[in-house]
Amino acid sequence: MRINxxxxxxxGTSRRRADQLLKTNQIKINGLPAKIGSDVNSQDKVTLNxxxxxxxxxxxxxxxxxxxxxxxxxxxxxSKTIYELIPKKYFDLKPVGRLDKNSSGLLLLSNDGQxxxxxxHPSFNKQKIYIVKLNKFLKHxxxxxxxxxxxxxxxxxxxxxSNISSDRKIxxxxxxxxxxxxxxxxxxxxxxRVTSLKRISFGDYSLGELSTGKWKIV
Numbered sequence: 116m117r118i119n120x121x122x123x124x125x126x127g128t129s130r131r132r133a134d135q136l137l138k139t140n141q142i143k144i145n146g147l148p149a150k151i152g153s154d155v156n157s158q159d160k161v162t163l164n165x166x167x168x169x170x171x172x173x174x175x176x177x178x179x180x181x182x183x184x185x186x187x188x189x190x191x192x193x194s195k196t197i198y199e200l201i202p203k204k205y206f207d208l209k210p211v212g213r214l215d216k217n218s219s220g221l222l223l224l225s226n227d228g229q230x231x232x233x234x235x236h237p238s239f240n241k242q243k244i245y246i247v248k249l250n251k252f253l254k255h256x257x258x259x260x261x262x263x264x265x266x267x268x269x270x271x272x273x274x275x276x277s278n279i280s281s282d283r284k285i286x287x288x289x290x291x292x293x294x295x296x297x298x299x300x301x302x303x304x305x306x307x308r309v310t311s312l313k314r315i316s317f318g319d320y321s322l323g324e325l326s327t328g329k330w331k332i333v
Contacts, residue, residue, distance in 0.1 A: 118142065118153040121161060123228030125168035127209040129236070130228065136163065174227035177205055179330040180322060181222045187213050197222065201330050211235060212293055212317070220245070220314035221322040223333075234318050235293065241318040245288045247298060248311035253283045257305045265301050269294055272301045 122133035122142060134151055136142050142149040143162045155161055161168045179197060181187070186194045187210050194216060198206055201224070208224035211231050225231055233239050253276075264273040275289040288298055299309045315322045325331060 116155055118144065118149050118155055118161070119151065120228075121155050121170065122163070122168065123232075124170045124174075124226070125161070126163065126228070127207070127226040127231060128228055129232040131232070131236075133228070171207070171226050174225065174230070175205070175208060176211075176223060176225040176227060176230060176333050177201065177208055177330055178320060178322075178325065178333045179222045179224065180325045180327050181214055181219050182328050183217055183219045186216050187222065197224075200328055213295075214314060215296060215299075218312040218314070219327065220312075221317050221320060222314070223317060223320060237292065240291045242289060242291050242316070243293070243314060243318075244316035245290075245298060246285065246311075246313045246315060247288045247302075247309055248285045249302060250308040250310050251284065253279065253286070253307065257307075260305065261301060265304055267294075267297075267300055267304060272297055274298065274301060 119130045119133040119137065122128070122136060123130045126133070137149055137151050140148045141164050144153060144155055144159050149161070179200060181197055184195060185197050185200070188196055189198055190196070197210070205224065208226055209231070211223040211225050211234050214220065214222055223234070234241050258276055258279070261274050262276060264271040272292070272294070276286050277289070278287040280286065290297070298312060302309050320333060
């Protein structure tokens, strides 16, 4: 097996990230710095910063309905973390993408590097769907501007809005990007504040009837 594939499966990261670890000499095979393209077998000892890596016997992916107020991190720095909501035996699983502290809904955790790559890399164009609530009436011309694309400091943000409520405060937002706080920043640029943001779908995964704070293996 190629070393980057081994590292990806053992850590739940992508092969691209595994290659970055290889370039910075953080990966060793039998005590020697590994090189991109190296092969490993079951007899080899692979380490990441001197911690031995092992491929899980099978890949595991967990879906969590994240409540507001929880951070997507192992260390909360004073805040509650998502790892308080799942059994310790799944603590090796890593988040697939992010939800900020004040957002809720569908969050995947996995040790499957290939799945993580397919869901998060822009080239795969995986769709994400959110229910968003604003602090005030969304003007029709602002709806059009958002659908056409809003210029943010890190590029154009283009969101699809649908199922807008009669008071024009609640709507479904569909996107295929995943920049930091992109939905919130898009609305803030037009002087709206997002008061609630819940992800209900990510690629082929949907939240369904999973209750807030609950999880399941998918």
